[in-house]
Amino acid sequence: MPFADAATLLAPLAPWFDAVRRPMPWRAGDLDAPHPDPYAVLVSEIMLQQTQVATVIPYFLRWMGRFPDAASLAAGTEDEIHGLWAGLGYYRRARSLQGAARAIAEGGFPRTLEGLLDLPGLGPYTAAAVAAQAFQLPTPALDGNAFRVAARVLALEDDPRRHAGALRDWLAPALAAHGPSRLTQAVMELGATVCTPAPRCASCPLQGACAARVLGIQDRIPPAQPRTKVTEVEIHLAAIASGPGWLLRPPGAKGLLAGLWSWPSAGAVPAFQGAAEPAAAYGIEGREPAGWIQVYSHRRETVRPIVARVASEAAPPGMEWVRADRLSDLPMGRRDQRLRDAVDAPGAPLTAAGLNALREILAGS
Structure with missing residues (x-):
């Protein structure tokens, strides 16, 4: 089915984000320009995979103090890298991050989505998030938060991941219209702080345009995923x-x-x-x-x-x-x-x- 125009529907997100965005050490002050330090964006996005912002911030600061750029990380020892990562979990991310740093130190920082996807440890979401925030490319980044926001705004009652390709096509014009970095981070912020699994609709800048809220089904969108056996x-x-x-x-x-x-x-x-x-x-x-x-x-x-x-x-x-x-x-x-x-x-x-x-x-x- 055709989706409502994303640039129009998501327009309230940009001013909302400018007013409420949380301070994070990797966020650029100017969201209309390319990021001054793409490496910081890369480090933050890999650390944030399956890890909350509050946990990541002290790790990010320690990491950047020891490895402030790709060249220093590329030359880092295994014990140093794992020592700084210890306690953050999912340790393969640290190895992938060093692999990406070595590729960047040797050949420069890729400035296309395709080039970013060739770096170790960067899947479709991470590559798109880095491209949008570091280089202002209109590349939609769909993680759990973004899928939840899109599913509710459009009242998608099945698993939104089934519509990943269509949702990327839908989001791209909105990124171009409102700024790739600003809107990418606005969607993340909305999903993390307002459009959470238990939604806080009264605080949402999109409440008037949210199809799930109009239908009264926001509490059951997206459908719960079966739990993995522990x-x-x-x-x-x-x-x-x-x-x-x-x-x-x-x-x-x-x-x-x-x-x-x-x-x-x-x-x-x-x-x-x-x-x-x-x-x-x-x-x-x-x-x-x-x-x-x-x-x-x-x-x-x-x-x-x-x-x-x-x-x-x-x-x-x-x-x-x-x-x-x-x-x-x-x-x-x-x-x-x-x-x-x-x-x-x-x-x-x-x-x-x-x-x-x-x-x-x-x-x-």
């Missing part, structure tokens, strides 16, 4: 010290946690398996600090932390001893950072299940 697991996460230092798994080259150090772990271990002997009989002394629940997008871990000291011995396969004075500088994910912060915390006496987990780890099984 896997529930229980693990023992162990900080094991010895003469040489702390026992850790070095960073892998691939996977979600590539580039990050991690503590050794074991799954839930039955307490009755070989637990008749006390820990001291195995040359182990330890305690168990308070545990916690670690939530990921598709996984929920019940973490049982252990802090232990063992007699000095060879590291099990796939692990190595790391000097204690290096521990605080190692890049780690959020779960492993939490145990690192608790290595001096008090804890309950080592349980039989905890002892068995340690024995399993030290045996390399």
Whole structure:
């Protein structure tokens, strides 16, 4: 079906955004000119993938302080990069960002949508968002917020992602009419602050033209997506010290946690398996600090932390001893950072299940 003219329908967004836009360190003051620092736009957009603005801001500031341009990032070490990214999650984004920086340092910053799409880590949304904000190209950027705004304004009752191509064609003339950078950010701002999953229609500059509101169906547009099944697991996460230092798994080259150090772990271990002997009989002394629940997008871990000291011995396969004075500088994910912060915390006496987990780890099984 034909959509209402976007340039007319979305016209109130531009002055609304100029009046209410939140200060963000990557936003340009002049929204009618190309951005003075396209690299800052690129960094912010990759950091903002699946991460909220409030979380990103301090990471962005630290990142730009160490890597202020593509050339400095291209030359950065893996430990530096992952150290600055640690805790932000989705660590492949950091590797993609460095890959993009290397391409930019070598060949210059692409100034077309097609060129941006060739950079590592840039999909259709990120490339379009950078093109619009950095170079004032009328390239519609459709993320979850933009899809929700468009679906409600046009009363699309099915999944708006099914109409992605048509919605990009619909939005492009509005970007050209009201300014690509300004309108792109206005749509993002509206979706993040007003046209949220629970809409605040009374505060919306588009309330008079919103087809879903006219029909009274804004609360059920867009339709809820089926939830991904979350896997529930229980693990023992162990900080094991010895003469040489702390026992850790070095960073892998691939996977979600590539580039990050991690503590050794074991799954839930039955307490009755070989637990008749006390820990001291195995040359182990330890305690168990308070545990916690670690939530990921598709996984929920019940973490049982252990802090232990063992007699000095060879590291099990796939692990190595790391000097204690290096521990605080190692890049780690959020779960492993939490145990690192608790290595001096008090804890309950080592349980039989905890002892068995340690024995399993030290045996390399």
